[in-house]
Amino acid sequence: MPNPRTRHSKRRKRARRTHYKADAPTLAHCKTTDVVHLMHRAYKHEGDLYYRGKVLVAGKKEADAEA
Secondary structure, eight states, X not given: OXXXXXXXXXXXXXXXXXXXXXXXXXXXXXXXXOOEEETTOOEEETTEEEXXXXXXXXXXXXXXXXX
């Protein structure tokens, strides 16, 4: 297995690892429902599934649940 010819310093190792930190996710605000959600993801609001301000899947209504 290949090994480095010379040892890397602690500073060099730590400088390389600083870029591994995770970024905060980008949040969006829906104008239709006033919900804050993740960008480019579908989200639920009051039982309905929304994407880009439009209903993808309507939730079950109470009348449908009883039948």
